[in-house]
Amino acid sequence: NIREFISSVHGGTACPHLLTPNNLFMIARVAISQCFNSSDEQSTTTCLVCPSHCHFSKRMHWAKLGMDILYYATDYDDWKCQISELVIKFQYLTRAPESCRSFGKMLRRLLLRIISFTVSSNDISTWLLKVFTSVTETTVPKKIFMSTLIKSTECSPQMMFTTEDRLELWKAVLCKIEFTDIHKEVIVLKSISNSYFSNLLEFSQRSDELVRPSVYLMLRILEHNILHIDQERNAINKVKLSDYGRKEYEKIITRNIWYPAPGRPGGRTRLSFKRGATNEDVEREIANNRGGDVLEVDLAETQINDEIANSLSKMPKLRKIDLSQTSISDSTLKVLSSGKHSDQITELYLSECLNLSPDGMSYLTSLTSLSKLILTGTKLTAEVCLSLKKLPSMREFDYRYTAAEFMQ
Numbered sequence: 079n080i081r082e083f084i085s086s087v088h089g090g091t092a093c094p095h096l097l098t099p100n101n102l103f104m105i106a107r108v109a110i111s112q113c114f115n116s117s118d119e120q121s122t123t124t125c126l127v128c129p130s131h132c133h134f135s136k137r138m139h140w141a142k143l144g145m146d147i148l149y150y151a152t153d154y155d156d157w158k159c160q161i162s163e164l165v166i167k168f169q170y171l172t173r174a175p176e177s178c179r180s181f182g183k184m185l186r187r188l189l190l191r192i193i194s195f196t197v198s199s200n201d202i203s204t205w206l207l208k209v210f211t212s213v214t215e216t217t218v219p220k221k222i223f224m225s226t227l228i229k230s231t232e233c234s235p236q237m238m239f240t241t242e243d244r245l246e247l248w249k250a251v252l253c254k255i256e257f258t259d260i261h262k263e264v265i266v267l268k269s270i271s272n273s274y275f276s277n278l279l280e281f282s283q284r285s286d287e288l289v290r291p292s293v294y295l296m297l298r299i300l301e302h303n304i305l306h307i308d309q310e311r312n313a314i315n316k317v318k319l320s321d322y323g324r325k326e327y328e329k330i331i332t333r334n335i336w337y338p339a340p341g342r343p344g345g346r347t348r349l350s351f352k353r354g355a356t357n358e359d360v361e362r363e364i365a366n367n368r369g370g371d372v373l374e375v376d377l378a379e380t381q382i383n384d385e386i387a388n389s390l391s392k393m394p395k396l397r398k399i400d401l402s403q404t405s406i407s408d409s410t411l412k413v414l415s416s417g418k419h420s421d422q423i424t425e426l427y428l429s430e431c432l433n434l435s436p437d438g439m440s441y442l443t444s445l446t447s448l449s450k451l452i453l454t455g456t457k458l459t460a461e462v463c464l465s466l467k468k469l470p471s472m473r474e475f476d477y478r479y480t481a482a483e484f485m486q
Contacts, residue, residue: 102151378402412441421445
């Protein structure tokens with residue numbers, strides 16, 4: 079009995095021998111490898127001649143032995159993460175006869191066991207991180223687990239997994255992502271969106287249990303500005319088709335959740351808004367573009383107020399901001415002057431912003447890179463004006479039609 083054998087090897091408490099899981103894996107690997115042709119050539123028609131001429135089928139008992147060893151070894155908390163990492167690096171699994179459904183059933187059972195681990199620590203998150211970002215040895219094919227085994231839901235006679243098996247694996251992976259911290263890793267979200275975006279779109283339109291975890295993951299990807307503009311619009315449309323997706327997306331907009339785009343090239347560098355645009359209009363436009371790439375934003379003569387400060391803070395590369403003739407007050411200047419923009423903003427236009435006080439304008443002394451400042455028609459005082467003139471990068475400072483103009 080394989081289970082009893084594994085139990086006797088492990089012992090009643092945590093196994094003190096660190097190499098035992100590796101040794102068990104070596105035995106399992108040799109057993110499974112017996113099922114492959116010595117020539118390393120793989121026939122694509124083995125199922126058509128199974129079992130009379132199928133090299134793999136004739137030695138199926140070897141594969142079962144290896145799979146059982148790996149499966150029962152994962153019964154133990156101190157082994158399962160080490161075994162799982164060895165499994166996803168096992169090249170023979172990716173070279174297994176894709177047409178052998180018997181092997182696929184055994185492999186499916188093992189993979190579902192690995193995915194279903196409920197670990198209180200971040201062990202399973204770390205393992206999933208390795209799965210999705212190919213953090214493996216350079217000699218191992220990239221994305222072994224996902225791309226080879228469950229990348230597509232399409233099924234043909236030459237695949238080891240049936241459509242039902244592949245969907246079940248996808249469901250297990252997506253649900254595990256939803257209930258761990260793995261979705262907070264931007265590198266993981268970017269890897270998933272690059273390789274499996276079409277799968278997520280497909281799953282989000284189904285009527286089964288794949289919808290919620292798929293939509294959940296798409297929402298996390300949207301939050302981090304990872305998708306290209308066309309993909310982003312497509313994802314938003316798909317997400318809104320379900321009640322769950324629509325409500326969650328509205329929550330994102332309401333909370334103004336926004337993360338800088340993780341290095342995506344080609345984003346818009348300038349955003350301009352029509353006269354009379356509201357906070358909602360601005361937030362909607364930002365949500366449909368890459369805030370992480372915006373260098374200039376023109377909000378002059380719009381109906382925005384201090385609520386827009388959060389949106390501005392989510393555009394980390396901003397250099398030029400025009401807020402002329404708007405209803406912003408001191409709190410907006412405080413946000414711009416105390417965050418990551420303090421050493422990046424080079425041009426700021428605040429003409430006729432009547433809600434700004436001298437104290438609020440004094441926050442601007444923190445903008446060390448500011449070279450152009452327009453404060454015409456504001457409540458600027460001579461004292462604050464002198465402080466702003468001392469900014470190290472200041473080249474152009476317009477304070478006409480203010481008290482400071484006549485007091486100096």
